[in-house]
Amino acid sequence: MSALKSIVISAAGSGSRLSFGHTKALLKIAGKPIIIHHLEQLKKFDDVRIVVGYDAENVIKTVLEYRRNVTFVFNHRYQTTNTLHSLYLGTRFARRYVVSIDGDLLIKPRDLQKFLKEKDEAMGLIKTYSDEPVCVYTKKRGKDTIITEFTRKRLEYEWTGLLQVKSERIINTGTYVYHVVQNALPFKAAFVDCREVDTPDDYQRAVEWGLKVFKK
Amino acid sequence: MRYHFAFDLDGTITTKEILPILARELGMYREMEELTKKTMAGEIPFDQSFTKRVQMLKKIPVSKVQKIILDIPLNKHVVAFIKENRNRCHIVTQNLDVWIEPLLMRIGAPYLASTADVSGDRLKGIKKILRKKIIHSVVDYPIVAIGEGFNDLEMIVDAPLSIAFGEIHKPAPAILDAVDYAVYDAQQLCLLLNRLL
Numbered sequence: 001m002s003a004l005k006s007i008v009i010s011a012a013g014s015g016s017r018l019s020f021g022h023t024k025a026l027l028k029i030a031g032k033p034i035i036i037h038h039l040e041q042l043k044k045f046d047d048v049r050i051v052v053g054y055d056a057e058n059v060i061k062t063v064l065e066y067r068r069n070v071t072f073v074f075n076h077r078y079q080t081t082n083t084l085h086s087l088y089l090g091t092r093f094a095r096r097y098v099v100s101i102d103g104d105l106l107i108k109p110r111d112l113q114k115f116l117k118e119k120d121e122a123m124g125l126i127k128t129y130s131d132e133p134v135c136v137y138t139k140k141r142g143k144d145t146i147i148t149e150f151t152r153k154r155l156e157y158e159w160t161g162l163l164q165v166k167s168e169r170i171i172n173t174g175t176y177v178y179h180v181v182q183n184a185l186p187f188k189a190a191f192v193d194c195r196e197v198d199t200p201d202d203y204q205r206a207v208e209w210g211l212k213v214f215k216k
Numbered sequence: 217m218r219y220h221f222a223f224d225l226d227g228t229i230t231t232k233e234i235l236p237i238l239a240r241e242l243g244m245y246r247e248m249e250e251l252t253k254k255t256m257a258g259e260i261p262f263d264q265s266f267t268k269r270v271q272m273l274k275k276i277p278v279s280k281v282q283k284i285i286l287d288i289p290l291n292k293h294v295v296a297f298i299k300e301n302r303n304r305c306h307i308v309t310q311n312l313d314v315w316i317e318p319l320l321m322r323i324g325a326p327y328l329a330s331t332a333d334v335s336g337d338r339l340k341g342i343k344k345i346l347r348k349k350i351i352h353s354v355v356d357y358p359i360v361a362i363g364e365g366f367n368d369l370e371m372i373v374d375a376p377l378s379i380a381f382g383e384i385h386k387p388a389p390a391i392l393d394a395v396d397y398a399v400y401d402a403q404q405l406c407l408l409l410n411r412l413l
Contacts, residue, residue: 047411057392060398068383068401069403070404071398071399071404073396074396074397076393089396093411093412095411
């Protein structure tokens, strides 16, 4: 399985809206930085790429204390680019499929494991909860739910940012990841429980959620 | 895009810095190690430091230096990659050609090195210190540059792709500000290099 996939964790941005001095992937939830929670779920994968930019030195140090066999990809222009640019850099020279995980997204371990087993293109959805969601139109196809279109209208489900996509689709258009993915739909929907950390309120909620989800 | 690969020698292919090991012969290991560390971090200009270090070491006969260098443990994963792809790999080092030639012959890849003035088994001095950025004009292919010391910077900034390799030494801060990738494990480096083939 892992021989077909590369994993890209985007952890280049600053936590400016949180007024947190480090990048958000280093926020501690249930006693560990978010990025370590991710890596604990990725032990089976050998091609794990972490895109770094802001606070790169601290991200590298934190990761290396846990795991040495990762590839750090630099987004030196992290201040003027967004996640698509980081994902593009992380996806260059990747395997056939790439799993894209945002560094500030906490995902319930069981749901992430299930997602990592997806064989074809898929996206992680959750009941819409965030302030500025990218929502999706869905429909049933056999047992599966498929995503047919993105919208900025507030619908029942929003995209979490979690994505498995063919690497060749990730081109650097200077817009958003969902714009690039749009043309490739429909994708299979995978329902995941997760929390994004964007604002101080999010953080508080994620801390409480994390204590329940990550307790051993 | 068919890339060629340019590897630094010390601390990338060898698992130790070469000059401090040579200095051990003269009981000057610590002094040399300190000087080497500062140079790699970019705290002392390379040419000045290298000239000084060669002056310290030139008392050792060339044949003996070659023998010591041949005994330095190599990074087996990196050497295996170079051997498998020797028509696309280059070793780019500012170390002296006469000292490292037997080692480089053993690895079997083309190389660029600084040149030395020798007389018999004696080193007289440095003829010319290699400018690492020369690799980009010597090879007609886009280069993936792999290194970690401050002296690799000129080869790295001009390369379309570059990798800081930090398994042996922590890469210099200026290197991390310039590279596309950083890896801290030889197998991981080879996994990435194989993706770039």
